[in-house]
Amino acid sequence: MNHEELDASLDSFGDALASATRVTPGNALRPEDIAVAGAKPSDEVAQYALHLGDDALILAQRLSHWISRAPEIEEDIALGNIALDVLGHARSFLTYAGLAWDKTEDDLAYWREEEEFTSLQIVEQPNGHFGVTIMRQLIVSIYQHLLYSRLLESADETIAAICAKAVKEVDYHRDHAIAWTIRLGQGTEESAEKMRHALEILWPYTGEMFQDEELHSELGDVAVLPSSLREAWDAEITSVFAEAGLEIPKSGLAMAHGRAGEHSEHMGYILAEMQVLARKHPGASW
Amino acid sequence: MAPTTPQEPGLSAVPSYEEQQSQARFDALINDDSRVEPRDWMPEPYRKTLTRQVSQHAHSEIIGMQPEANWITRAPSLKRKSILMAKVQDEAGHGLYLYSAAETLGTDRDELNDQLLTGRAKYSSIFNYPARTWADMGAIGWLVDGAAIANQVPLCRASYGPYGRAMVRICKEESFHQRQGFEILLSLSRGTEAQKKMAQEAINRFYEPSLMMFGPPDDQSPNSAQSMAWKIKRFSNDELRQRFVGMIEEQVKVLGMTLPDPDLHFDEEKKQWIHKDLNWDEFMNVIKGNGPANAQRLEHRRKAHREGAWVREAATAYAAKQEQSEVA
Numbered sequence: 236m237n238h239e240e241l242d243a244s245l246d247s248f249g250d251a252l253a254s255a256t257r258v259t260p261g262n263a264l265r266p267e268d269i270a271v272a273g274a275k276p277s278d279e280v281a282q283y284a285l286h287l288g289d290d291a292l293i294l295a296q297r298l299s300h301w302i303s304r305a306p307e308i309e310e311d312i313a314l315g316n317i318a319l320d321v322l323g324h325a326r327s328f329l330t331y332a333g334l335a336w337d338k339t340e341d342d343l344a345y346w347r348e349e350e351e352f353t354s355l356q357i358v359e360q361p362n363g364h365f366g367v368t369i370m371r372q373l374i375v376s377i378y379q380h381l382l383y384s385r386l387l388e389s390a391d392e393t394i395a396a397i398c399a400k401a402v403k404e405v406d407y408h409r410d411h412a413i414a415w416t417i418r419l420g421q422g423t424e425e426s427a428e429k430m431r432h433a434l435e436i437l438w439p440y441t442g443e444m445f446q447d448e449e450l451h452s453e454l455g456d457v458a459v460l461p462s463s464l465r466e467a468w469d470a471e472i473t474s475v476f477a478e479a480g481l482e483i484p485k486s487g488l489a490m491a492h493g494r495a496g497e498h499s500e501h502m503g504y505i506l507a508e509m510q511v512l513a514r515k516h517p518g519a520s521w
Numbered sequence: 522m523a524p525t526t527p528q529e530p531g532l533s534a535v536p537s538y539e540e541q542q543s544q545a546r547f548d549a550l551i552n553d554d555s556r557v558e559p560r561d562w563m564p565e566p567y568r569k570t571l572t573r574q575v576s577q578h579a580h581s582e583i584i585g586m587q588p589e590a591n592w593i594t595r596a597p598s599l600k601r602k603s604i605l606m607a608k609v610q611d612e613a614g615h616g617l618y619l620y621s622a623a624e625t626l627g628t629d630r631d632e633l634n635d636q637l638l639t640g641r642a643k644y645s646s647i648f649n650y651p652a653r654t655w656a657d658m659g660a661i662g663w664l665v666d667g668a669a670i671a672n673q674v675p676l677c678r679a680s681y682g683p684y685g686r687a688m689v690r691i692c693k694e695e696s697f698h699q700r701q702g703f704e705i706l707l708s709l710s711r712g713t714e715a716q717k718k719m720a721q722e723a724i725n726r727f728y729e730p731s732l733m734m735f736g737p738p739d740d741q742s743p744n745s746a747q748s749m750a751w752k753i754k755r756f757s758n759d760e761l762r763q764r765f766v767g768m769i770e771e772q773v774k775v776l777g778m779t780l781p782d783p784d785l786h787f788d789e790e791k792k793q794w795i796h797k798d799l800n801w802d803e804f805m806n807v808i809k810g811n812g813p814a815n816a817q818r819l820e821h822r823r824k825a826h827r828e829g830a831w832v833r834e835a836a837t838a839y840a841a842k843q844e845q846s847e848v849a
Contacts, residue, residue, distance in 0.1 A: 266599075266600075292599075296594060299593045299594060299602070299606055300593075300594055302586065302590045302593060302606065302609050302610065302613075303586040303587050303590040303609070303613075303821065303825070304590075304821075304824075304825045304828075305825065305829065306825070306828070306829025306830075306832035306833055307829060307832075307833060308583065308613050308616055308617055308620075309617070310829075310832075311586070311610070311613040312610055312613045312614060312617070315606055315609065315610035315613065316610060318606060319603060319606045319607055319610065322599065322602060322603050322606065323603065325599070326599050326600070326603065329599075340599050341598045341599060344599055345597075345598075364828065365828075365829065365832045366832075417839075418835060418836055418839045419832070419835050419836075419839075421839050421842065422834070422835025422836060422838045422839040423831070423834055423835045423838045425831050425834075425835070426831055426832070426834070426835030426838075429831065508594050508595055509594060509595065511595055512595045512596070512597045512655055513597045513598070516597070516713060516715060516716065518713075519597075519712050519713050519715075519716055520598075520708065520712060521597045521598045521601055521655075521705075521708055521709075521712075
């Protein structure tokens with residue numbers, strides 16, 4: 236599916252978008268609304284929401300590190316905005332997942348151990364230089380855009396509602412990543428080389444994004460089979476690479492299974508930093 | 522256009538007829554409380570003072586992102602993390618409006634940025650204190666942003682149009698920031714003993730530096746009188762400090778905390794707040810560059826600029842290629 240087709244298919248969800256965001260008009264769906272609405276998900280649905288929430292949380296944690304460090308102030312703002320959006324998605328998914336287990340978003344973010352996190356390894360990859368972050372954004376935002384678009388039709392109303400808000404925001408993240416990938420790919424010799432390098436080191440982690448889990452089949456039309464996103468994702472990212480003068484690397488795909496709590500060596504440091512203060516004060520509220 | 526003024530350099534000391542007319546129009550704008558706009562004639566010292574003030578303000582917003590950005594990745598709840606990110610992002614936005622306002626005075630952003638990175642420009646010295654604990658996010662919001670608002674609300678009426686208008690938007694957001702800071706402290710004040718202690722210590726650390734944010738006492742503030750005559754500044758340093766200390770003295774009671782100034786009181790006869798003597802030697806020393814975090818703050822900025830150079834070059838090169846292909 237190319238951009239135009241995708242946008243057209245999104246338009247067909249017009250009504251779904253409208254009803255999904257009706258919870259708080261103009262402000263869409265907030266984690267607080269989800270907690271109040273209290274539609275308790277099944278264990279499986281909660282597990283699925285946890286996957287989506289963990290991806291978003293770890294990505295937001297990575298992105299937020301850029302604030303005050305970007306190449307120009309406009310990018311401090313842009314990356315900050317993207318991080319803020321993604322954190323919002325994480326909060327919604329985690330709040331919803333937590334309803335099944337009587338846990339809050341913070342219980343899940345701050346009090347789980349590394350092996351309980353189900354995020355994909357691509358989102359925990361280090362920020363590196365700006366080009367690495369942009370490449371990670373390109374890979375993930377195209378993926379999330381396709382995924383959330385499909386989830387507008389999820390049989391689970393809350394997941395569909397969260398995605399209705401998220402998909403509009405991820406669409407901007409995708410635009411941002413595409414524009415920078417092309418700009419840097421075609422900018423200078425140095426920037427092109429840096430983008431080739433970024434692609435090379437991140438590409439191995441794209442394989443895991445499309446692995447189907449038993450959970451996905453169990454959930455039926457609540458979830459989207461990751462493998463079913465592959466073709467559209469390949470087509471879209473290849474068309475961006477063509478414009479940016481980049482090629483898909485020949486390197487293979489890494490054995491990675493973040494969904495099962497198996498993470499790269501980076502994850503421990505991410506969690507150590509994220510959780511340190513909360514864990515120093517058990518039971519405290521902030 | 523043929524030169525209408527003599528070219529002999531020494532003669533510029535005596536204003537031409539045109540310059541005298543322009544000065545009269547400028548004086549009238551100031552007297553009428555009207556606004557001076559970028560295309561209006563303005564005296565060089567007015568332009569210079571404003572460029573310095575607006576760019577210092579912009580630099581303060583940008584450097585001021587650092588102590589708070591330092592806590593984003595460790596924020597103790599996702600809601601706090603999200604609010605803090607939004608706040609620091611607002612500060613970047615304020616920096617941008619202010620650089621734009623400064624550019625209307627004829628100095629471009631690259632030059633202003635260079636002044637910051639080379640240490641020629643100043644920024645608010647409060648940001649040279651480290652944010653050691655989470656409670657500092659509260660104290661910075663409540664006291665530092667609070668002092669900034671007290672300073673900035675009158676600037677919404679500053680005689681230079683672009684500055685005044687930028688300040689209107691900035692003040693709205695700052696007031697939200699101050700309230701979020703206070704709310705952080707309020708939560709801590711209702712929390713565990715460790716949280717209360719953290720909050721009180723942050724207030725103790727930021728109290729004096731925040732009072733010094735208004736600048737030296739009036740009798741030691743050489744530029745104030747001229748800025749007030751130009752209606753850039755509307756109240757003196759001491760007047761603003763008085764207003765601020767009175768406000769926080771009330772608010773700290775809501776927190777059930779104290780200000781580290783046991784003799785602070787309102788003198789009914791003098792009609793003014795009597796606060797402790799502020800350590801102006803420390804203030805001057807921090808301004809000179811010897812505060813706890815001056816070197817770190819500047820290096821953080823330089824590093825971001827240096828490491829982003831290839832990105833900016835690539836964006837420029839790409840834009841040039843695009844322009845060429847459009848011409849072709």
